[in-house]
Amino acid sequence: MSHSQVQGETSPRVHYLNTSYGIKSWLLTTDHKRIALLYLASITLMFFVGGFFAVLIRLHLIEPQGALLEPETYNKMFTMHGIIMIFFFLIPSIPAVLGNFLVPLMIGARDLAFPRINLLSWYIYVVGSVFTLVAIVTGGVDTGWTFYAPYSSVYSSTHVIVTALGVFITGFSSILTGLNFVVTIHKMRAPGMTWFRLPLFVWAMYATSMIQILGTPVLAITIVLLGLERLLHVGIFTPALGGDPLLFQHMFWFYSHPAVYIMILPGMGVESELVTCFSKKRIFGYGFVAFSSVAIAVLSFLVWGHHMFVSGQSVYAGLIFSVLSFLVAIPSAIKVFNWTATMYKGSISYQAPMLYAMGFIGLFTMGGLTGLFLASLATDVHLNSTYFIVAHFHYIMVGSAVMAYLGGIHFWWPKMTGRLYPDGWARFAALIIFVGFNLTFFPQFLLGYLGMPRRYAFYPPEFQVLNVMSSAGASILAVGYAIPLVYLIWSMRYGPIADSNPWGAKGLEWETPSPPPTENFEVTPVVTEEAYNYPTQEVAVV
Amino acid sequence: MWQGFPIYPDQASTIAQGVDHLHFFLTGITLFFTAIIFTTIFYFAVKYRRRSEDEKPPLILGSLPLELAWTLIPLALTVIVFVWSSSLYFRNARPPAASMEIFVVGKQWMWVIQHPEGPREINELHVPVGRPVKLTMTSQDVIHDFYIPAFRVKRDVLPGRYSSIWFQATKTGQYHLFCAQYCGAMHAAMGGWVYVMTPADYEQWLSGGAKGESMAAAGNRLFGQYGCVSCHIADGTGRGPVLQGVFGHPVKLQDGRTVVADEAYVRESILNPGAKIVAGYSPIMPTFQGQISEEQVLQLIAYIKSLGTEERKPAKP
Numbered sequence A: 001m002s003h004s005q006v007q008g009e010t011s012p013r014v015h016y017l018n019t020s021y022g023i024k025s026w027l028l029t030t031d032h033k034r035i036a037l038l039y040l041a042s043i044t045l046m047f048f049v050g051g052f053f054a055v056l057i058r059l060h061l062i063e064p065q066g067a068l069l070e071p072e073t074y075n076k077m078f079t080m081h082g083i084i085m086i087f088f089f090l091i092p093s094i095p096a097v098l099g100n101f102l103v104p105l106m107i108g109a110r111d112l113a114f115p116r117i118n119l120l121s122w123y124i125y126v127v128g129s130v131f132t133l134v135a136i137v138t139g140g141v142d143t144g145w146t147f148y149a150p151y152s153s154v155y156s157s158t159h160v161i162v163t164a165l166g167v168f169i170t171g172f173s174s175i176l177t178g179l180n181f182v183v184t185i186h187k188m189r190a191p192g193m194t195w196f197r198l199p200l201f202v203w204a205m206y207a208t209s210m211i212q213i214l215g216t217p218v219l220a221i222t223i224v225l226l227g228l229e230r231l232l233h234v235g236i237f238t239p240a241l242g243g244d245p246l247l248f249q250h251m252f253w254f255y256s257h258p259a260v261y262i263m264i265l266p267g268m269g270v271e272s273e274l275v276t277c278f279s280k281k282r283i284f285g286y287g288f289v290a291f292s293s294v295a296i297a298v299l300s301f302l303v304w305g306h307h308m309f310v311s312g313q314s315v316y317a318g319l320i321f322s323v324l325s326f327l328v329a330i331p332s333a334i335k336v337f338n339w340t341a342t343m344y345k346g347s348i349s350y351q352a353p354m355l356y357a358m359g360f361i362g363l364f365t366m367g368g369l370t371g372l373f374l375a376s377l378a379t380d381v382h383l384n385s386t387y388f389i390v391a392h393f394h395y396i397m398v399g400s401a402v403m404a405y406l407g408g409i410h411f412w413w414p415k416m417t418g419r420l421y422p423d424g425w426a427r428f429a430a431l432i433i434f435v436g437f438n439l440t441f442f443p444q445f446l447l448g449y450l451g452m453p454r455r456y457a458f459y460p461p462e463f464q465v466l467n468v469m470s471s472a473g474a475s476i477l478a479v480g481y482a483i484p485l486v487y488l489i490w491s492m493r494y495g496p497i498a499d500s501n502p503w504g505a506k507g508l509e510w511e512t513p514s515p516p517p518t519e520n521f522e523v524t525p526v527v528t529e530e531a532y533n534y535p536t537q538e539v540a541v542v
Numbered sequence B: 001m002w003q004g005f006p007i008y009p010d011q012a013s014t015i016a017q018g019v020d021h022l023h024f025f026l027t028g029i030t031l032f033f034t035a036i037i038f039t040t041i042f043y044f045a046v047k048y049r050r051r052s053e054d055e056k057p058p059l060i061l062g063s064l065p066l067e068l069a070w071t072l073i074p075l076a077l078t079v080i081v082f083v084w085s086s087s088l089y090f091r092n093a094r095p096p097a098a099s100m101e102i103f104v105v106g107k108q109w110m111w112v113i114q115h116p117e118g119p120r121e122i123n124e125l126h127v128p129v130g131r132p133v134k135l136t137m138t139s140q141d142v143i144h145d146f147y148i149p150a151f152r153v154k155r156d157v158l159p160g161r162y163s164s165i166w167f168q169a170t171k172t173g174q175y176h177l178f179c180a181q182y183c184g185a186m187h188a189a190m191g192g193w194v195y196v197m198t199p200a201d202y203e204q205w206l207s208g209g210a211k212g213e214s215m216a217a218a219g220n221r222l223f224g225q226y227g228c229v230s231c232h233i234a235d236g237t238g239r240g241p242v243l244q245g246v247f248g249h250p251v252k253l254q255d256g257r258t259v260v261a262d263e264a265y266v267r268e269s270i271l272n273p274g275a276k277i278v279a280g281y282s283p284i285m286p287t288f289q290g291q292i293s294e295e296q297v298l299q300l301i302a303y304i305k306s307l308g309t310e311e312r313k314p315a316k317p
Helices: A023-027 A032-060 A071-107 A115-137 A151-155 A160-187 A200-232 A245-279 A286-300 A315-343 A352-375 A377-383 A387-417 A423-450 A461-494 B016-047 B064-093 B199-207 B215-225 B263-271 B294-306
Strands: B100-107 B110-114 B120-122 B124-128 B132-139 B144-148 B153-157 B163-168 B173-179 B192-197 B250-252 B258-260
Touching: A032 A071, A032 A115, A032 A387, A032 A461, A071 A115, A071 A160, A071 A200, A071 A245, A071 A387, A115 A160, A151 A160, A151 A200, A160 A200, A200 A245, A200 A286, A245 A286, A245 A315, A245 A352, A245 A387, A286 A315, A315 A352, A315 A377, A315 B016, A315 B064, A352 A377, A352 A387, A352 A423, A352 B016, A352 B064, A377 A423, A377 B016, A377 B064, A377 B153, A387 A423, A387 A461, A423 A461, B016 B064, B100 B124, B100 B144, B100 B294, B110 B124, B110 B294, B120 B124, B124 B199, B132 B144, B132 B153, B132 B294, B153 B163, B192 B199, B215 B294, B263 B294
Parallel strands: B100 B132, B124 B192
Antiparallel strands: B100 B110, B110 B120, B132 B163, B144 B153, B144 B173, B173 B192, B250 B258
16 A cells, blocks of 8 residues: 655655556555456447447448348347447446545545445456457347347247346445445545535446446346246246246336436536536536436436337327336436536637537437337337437437547546546547537437438338438547547557646546555545635626 | 438328428427537637636625526426327227227237238238227237337237237338337348238238138137147137127126126136136136137137127126
8 A cells, every 4th residue: 555645856756547557456456446446448349349330230220221241230220339339338438447546536535435446346347348359259149238038038040048147246346335335425425525415427337337326227027037938948038938028028127218318418517527617617407417316316217118009009008108208208308408517608619528528418318308209109109219319319319428428537537547638639529520420320319210210220112212321420529439449549659748637627526646645535524615616706696 | 212311201101291290390399409518618608708817706605596596497398399299199099999909919020910800910000090999909928119200109018918009001111110129130130011901902912822711710620639628619608708798798706806808818828727707607627828819819819809898698607
């Protein structure tokens, strides 16, 4: 254990990255900051594996009859793309990387409440990933990421069990991370850090953790039941064995709808940090933004049935789930309006993280509003299972969640690595990603309304123009994602040294040096002010 | 390929226009709010750009009236959309009593469609214009989904149960039929065409071509072939309940419950006869699970329907 004392000019400062060297010092670390970097490396790998499948999908769909792959292979590609991106990238992305790194720093704690459990959750994640990667290498799986029975439990002849086991195992990593955060946020806040002084990122992580703890076990149970039916022919979901296929969908979506909010709530938390910092202003309506996270987390558990409007669920169940789904739109709208209002009369600068933040608001607005089409029963009947759905959830999960993740990575990169990256390149990449994203997914809204079903390996020729536009966009998007990978890695060695607070941001994480010492703070900070207390004019304007 | 670049598919059913109007209203809302948010962000970003490093913004904590406005206005809009959409959905949920019936069995990877009059088609559906049509659908293997974009109708087709949709075509022509629920390797191939014909053309189509026996006649044949006839005897002397006049009527069960003898009940009684025993009879009927296809079950149902739906006189206990 090393201490970061005041160092002389000659000897370099000791921090969490140089306190010890060697592979063992990383693989056995219990430092939340190092574990965050372990996660960063692993989910980046998974992101590019999942992205590789996306590229193949879009290349294949350039021609109506399919340009590249056999239908069986195509089905495996979209399945693996979905499983990897959702369970192995998006769900751990912001919580396990930024949350891990920042929650203790933001609340003035030395580490998470259970550092060894934190390391354990990374190992569990790695084991789950290995299972899934093995399934890919040995032939893949073709059920779609939704694993609908009875196709998955009886009919598919691919590696359902190995893949599902990978998802099952990884779920425990998610539960443990959530548990760790909840305990940490309750018990380890620095003196003076009251609940309503918490950065909104911490509120969002808290709401996310609750969903992870309460929802993920249901997914685990569902996978176990699926395995029992597939391996031992216990009749649970398959009618021929006495089961009910709708039961699977209820159980699956009871987790997987809240899981959407596991992916987007952390992004909303990042957004609040970015907008305030680059507007140099307090957040507009702190209480509304904080409690809308909680409202979203609660409502997220009550809307799963909107995935089943055409599945055979009763008309009355459909009505209830429809009205509840409309209600989720309200807290989301509140957030969007408050972020926008935060910029009012601010002092706005456009470094790369702010470009991501502005892109996030716009794309999240579109993603959220197109959700209304799907909460609405009459239009959902037509749009369900078409490319409209694909476009909608990519606006939320890629347009919003990935934008927020990249914005967050760019924002806290100097803190994590102690280095600055070239801002010009970063802005350029943000722009490319924004353009590429819209070109990829906007045409899919039109395709969906025209009636093109999703998960089609080939399609009627009248849909080709829009598909080609989408594929063209995807190639731009792929370039956009590759650029940050290059300059961020470059910056780790060659980037200019960052000081403790390169953005002039508020928050405890900026009061400790970059990179922080292993114990985060030399003295436990005492909090005496509200969140985002940027200097203001004398006169208060309301 | 461009054909004026359509933004919505053909409107070829009575509900299509209503759905499109709602869709355009929602599109309007989406464009309106997206435009507001984009322009506001852009305007703020330019107007309040940082001019010097030490400028200090005013202290603004929030505004209750604004918070209420942007909570209540979206809430009101969603209530409007909910009521509009749900009434549309509710109205479209039940088929009119006078609908003609057609039967659909989905299997990997084709749609088998049977008309009561006899014709059987694969991946094609012929219907007359201007008449309500009810489809009773089931799957022989995994979950499929019967989707006709031009009619704005879609419904999952599940194994082990009947689901139904109805529509009334308004325009003759040829429209896409898709499977919209992923069902395996050749999912994308599981589709074809819906042909909407004038009533006269439809009659001609029904009577032309390979004239098979009607579904009820096929059911009658199966009724003899599988030996059903030896127990279900019309005069009430058999070991099984009389089936004449049963369809569509309540049946009293052994355990005191009453069920309506609909398609689902008849299907269950053939495949899992022990599930709901009619009061006064013993559970002696063997299951036909695995021996009889979903199409044959539908033919038997058609036959039982053809035995009349009049209330029968109370027969043997």
